[in-house]
Amino acid sequence: MSSKRLNFCWGVKKLKPADIIHLAETELDAHRSYKYRINVCCSSGCIPFGALKVLKAFEEAVKEFGVQKECKVARTGCIGTCSVGPAVMVEPGDYLYQSVTPEKARQIVRDHVVLGLPVKEMLYGNKAYFEKQHRLVMKNAGKIDPYRIEDYIAAGGYSALVKCLLRMSPKEVIDEVWLSGLRGRGGAGFKTGQKWTFVARAHRSPKYIVANLDEGDPGVFANRTLAEADPHAIIEGMLIAAYATEANKGYIYIRAEYPLAVETLKKALDRARAMNLVGQNILETNFSFDIELRLGAGAFVAGEETAILASVEGNRANPRPRPPYPAASGLWKSPTLIDNVETLANIPQIISHGGLWFSKIGSPTCTGTKCFSLTGKVKNPGLIEIPMGITLREVIFDIGGGPPDNKKFKAVLVGGPSGGCLPETMLDLPIDYESLTKAGAIMGSGGIVVIDEDSCMVDTAKFFIDFCVDESCGKCTPCRVGLHKIQETYTRIMDGEGKPEDLDFLRSISSYIQDASLCGLGQTAPNPVLTTLRYFGKEYNEHIVDKKCVAGKCSFKHQVKEDEL
Amino acid sequence: MPSNSKPKLATLWLSGCSGCHMSLLDNDEALLDLAKNIQLVYGPLVDTKAFPENVDITLIEGAVANYEQAAFLKEVRKHSKILIALGDCAVTGNVPALRNTIKDSANAVLQRAFVENSDKQPLIPTDVPKLLRKVYPLHEVVKVDHYIPGCPPPAGNIAYVLTELLAGKIPIMENKSKYG
Amino acid sequence: MTTKTVSLKIDGHDISVQEGTSILEAAIENGIDIPHLCFLEGLTKTGACRLCLVELKGQAKLFASCSTPVSDGMEVITDSVKLKEYRKKTIQLLLSERTHVCSVCVANKNCELQALADKLGVDHVAYEREWTGEKVDSSHPFLVIDRNRCILCTRCVRVCDEVEGVHALDLKLRGKDSQIIVDFDDSWANSTSCTSCRKCAKVCPVGAIYVEGEPLSQTKDRNIANFVLSRRKK
Numbered sequence: 001m002s003s004k005r006l007n008f009c010w011g012v013k014k015l016k017p018a019d020i021i022h023l024a025e026t027e028l029d030a031h032r033s034y035k036y037r038i039n040v041c042c043s044s045g046c047i048p049f050g051a052l053k054v055l056k057a058f059e060e061a062v063k064e065f066g067v068q069k070e071c072k073v074a075r076t077g078c079i080g081t082c083s084v085g086p087a088v089m090v091e092p093g094d095y096l097y098q099s100v101t102p103e104k105a106r107q108i109v110r111d112h113v114v115l116g117l118p119v120k121e122m123l124y125g126n127k128a129y130f131e132k133q134h135r136l137v138m139k140n141a142g143k144i145d146p147y148r149i150e151d152y153i154a155a156g157g158y159s160a161l162v163k164c165l166l167r168m169s170p171k172e173v174i175d176e177v178w179l180s181g182l183r184g185r186g187g188a189g190f191k192t193g194q195k196w197t198f199v200a201r202a203h204r205s206p207k208y209i210v211a212n213l214d215e216g217d218p219g220v221f222a223n224r225t226l227a228e229a230d231p232h233a234i235i236e237g238m239l240i241a242a243y244a245t246e247a248n249k250g251y252i253y254i255r256a257e258y259p260l261a262v263e264t265l266k267k268a269l270d271r272a273r274a275m276n277l278v279g280q281n282i283l284e285t286n287f288s289f290d291i292e293l294r295l296g297a298g299a300f301v302a303g304e305e306t307a308i309l310a311s312v313e314g315n316r317a318n319p320r321p322r323p324p325y326p327a328a329s330g331l332w333k334s335p336t337l338i339d340n341v342e343t344l345a346n347i348p349q350i351i352s353h354g355g356l357w358f359s360k361i362g363s364p365t366c367t368g369t370k371c372f373s374l375t376g377k378v379k380n381p382g383l384i385e386i387p388m389g390i391t392l393r394e395v396i397f398d399i400g401g402g403p404p405d406n407k408k409f410k411a412v413l414v415g416g417p418s419g420g421c422l423p424e425t426m427l428d429l430p431i432d433y434e435s436l437t438k439a440g441a442i443m444g445s446g447g448i449v450v451i452d453e454d455s456c457m458v459d460t461a462k463f464f465i466d467f468c469v470d471e472s473c474g475k476c477t478p479c480r481v482g483l484h485k486i487q488e489t490y491t492r493i494m495d496g497e498g499k500p501e502d503l504d505f506l507r508s509i510s511s512y513i514q515d516a517s518l519c520g521l522g523q524t525a526p527n528p529v530l531t532t533l534r535y536f537g538k539e540y541n542e543h544i545v546d547k548k549c550v551a552g553k554c555s556f557k558h559q560v561k562e563d564e565l
Numbered sequence: 566m567p568s569n570s571k572p573k574l575a576t577l578w579l580s581g582c583s584g585c586h587m588s589l590l591d592n593d594e595a596l597l598d599l600a601k602n603i604q605l606v607y608g609p610l611v612d613t614k615a616f617p618e619n620v621d622i623t624l625i626e627g628a629v630a631n632y633e634q635a636a637f638l639k640e641v642r643k644h645s646k647i648l649i650a651l652g653d654c655a656v657t658g659n660v661p662a663l664r665n666t667i668k669d670s671a672n673a674v675l676q677r678a679f680v681e682n683s684d685k686q687p688l689i690p691t692d693v694p695k696l697l698r699k700v701y702p703l704h705e706v707v708k709v710d711h712y713i714p715g716c717p718p719p720a721g722n723i724a725y726v727l728t729e730l731l732a733g734k735i736p737i738m739e740n741k742s743k744y745g
Numbered sequence: 746m747t748t749k750t751v752s753l754k755i756d757g758h759d760i761s762v763q764e765g766t767s768i769l770e771a772a773i774e775n776g777i778d779i780p781h782l783c784f785l786e787g788l789t790k791t792g793a794c795r796l797c798l799v800e801l802k803g804q805a806k807l808f809a810s811c812s813t814p815v816s817d818g819m820e821v822i823t824d825s826v827k828l829k830e831y832r833k834k835t836i837q838l839l840l841s842e843r844t845h846v847c848s849v850c851v852a853n854k855n856c857e858l859q860a861l862a863d864k865l866g867v868d869h870v871a872y873e874r875e876w877t878g879e880k881v882d883s884s885h886p887f888l889v890i891d892r893n894r895c896i897l898c899t900r901c902v903r904v905c906d907e908v909e910g911v912h913a914l915d916l917k918l919r920g921k922d923s924q925i926i927v928d929f930d931d932s933w934a935n936s937t938s939c940t941s942c943r944k945c946a947k948v949c950p951v952g953a954i955y956v957e958g959e960p961l962s963q964t965k966d967r968n969i970a971n972f973v974l975s976r977r978k979k
Contacts, residue, residue: 470920475897478835518795663844665876666893699876716848740863745847
């Protein structure tokens, strides 16, 4: 049966649990009928490099050489090597081709598919990039076609939901999540099992679930990539969460600046709804749960859990004080579960393989894996997924390959604009919530930006403060005015008007902002200031006393005030 | 106490309305007690030409609006052990600093005062001290040890701060910090 | 509805109040003063100004007392050295944010910000002050908004929405650029939704919204929201 007809058939029929298993088998058979499968990454990272043209070239080449029956060309999500796009993976054997062009596509089909000779000079040579990674959440990324629900089902998708519906009580589902030790991937690291318990215990209806996909940090694209590559994992995670907490309605809150992710999720939801996986009486059981997309206008603060609620309700995305926590009073004052999409995408596998299995991945206090956008001055930037507990050094040097052009490593910013800048001496720090917090950084939503000797740490800290000043919602005084005062102080220091007492001022106002701010934005915004002061105090002194910037970034152009007074 | 061993007090009048000095004088008979414990060495109330050295306490009224004042204030700081910002102009900039809200205020205020509002011979005089780009409160120019806000500061607050300082204590400004 | 009583300690004083009361309300009821600005009886609690922060024994975090409900056995500390320092900082930041010149302000001597600065001993503002030159909107027949004096407590927005039920006022932009706006950032005279009820001027803690020609001591009415809402219940 051609896959098109298969789509049609399954689309009209109301699926029952057993049909999922059946569909998976049929689909796998279809997959097996191909000798080769060419996965062309068409995520937001590779499309600008021309991935869509490459995809077309592959399809044409396959026709040209008459190998349509042996070779399947699939449009997939992120393969992970974002710096050498378009990336193309040929199965079996996981041959990863880098920087593929339409011409090269033809050559790959001719040599690899027709002649069976992989084109060695085009292969991605860096084995180490994948060696230390552990693909769990991203296991389907780059392997399945995100637009085809059948691909996801063939890869074992929705079997966890079936398992829940048929064989597990809501309480057993939560117990399994508890056992897994999974913690929120949005940054704070709250125990997911705990959160679910709170919502499950709230005996009020309706209950809501909000999946947080408002990834606002500059240079972070882990959640976007996940949604583009494997949207059904998020949807299935939400469904299981809804089953466990007895929720009635779900929202995926996604920023409108992610058009491809929005489109992918929209299509995925439509397909899932058509196949009786979302909506009323899912898989002909008593369980009903509908999911809606909500587009955000792209404010960084809208990722904060109470701000997201305001935004979903249609209000200005301002955070509000907690308590009451969303689990007690969230959307429209009803109990609401808010989870990051990466957290939710972990759920199907926890249910399929068991919490115990999951708890053995990563480190004892922080189980599982974490997706990071590895960017900045590294040879191999890209989207990586690592087991919790491996060190920053392994990530930056083994996976990332260290700074290019023989430059010296200077610092790494972990956790986005409100993360911390850690120096070389901290590189053996294991990546887990507690260690990072202790060092002054945060897990955040998963950004690792590597900084080399060309960057000035004062300038770097100011960059992130500028970002937070722009993104502060303006509700509470410490964040609105305090951050602005920090920004002014930096401007002065970089203009050569710094005073020695500025350092004490920065320290004291930073800890005030951390303690007194209303929400996470303000509470973490001073992190880059405090960590650069802590680890790179020497550079500040050079700026203030010697009016010198080793990296040559700061102008020290005196303002008028200096001339006057 | 012989007068030469008594702590030296100076007062200074920058860009302000002299209201703070009036408020100081409003201490009425309390001034007599104060006079017993200090010697007034400089200020609008005394006929001394140059700012003396080794002044113990200097009370300064008014904001810093021109280069001359800024330079003088820095001199005064060098010769004063304790420097007190007296009144809102000295503490916050207050009314003189309202010109900070307009663009290129140094020129704009001169234009307004001497050209736009002049009936005859509109002309910006050349002997006006050069205005600063902005009007500053004292502590943005020099280090200030104590502040007595108010427009004017209540006479009692001035007396309180001076008494405490003369007794070697640090004044506590809770409920004594009313601006305006 | 049965009302449960909750017992707690505020600064060592044993207190019992009704369940659901906030720490700040419990303190006010019992004559304990916690400085606050954005809180107003009857309006939604936003926890925005951060003046009413308190420490709770056994918790590292600080809590906004206006929005945190009391619970049994809670031990609240309202005046630690740290809290006093933070409150002073908050007041200084508010004073430095815009053009706050008390001597020429309509609210002089009727201003909650001014009174708090006095009470907390904020004898100067350590931060460089902004001298904003926002245009004053006096287009309305008698209501005036001077955004240079606004501290963004949003009492006016809330009273307009929650008590008057009009929502003529709201915020635009974000961060330090935030401003109170009338309708869709129109001049007040052109507002089609404003009912000219003056509640905004009555609750404004500073001199940002006032009634032209009327002494502020006469306009201001801290109790207006509570009064209207309690009458409505009957």
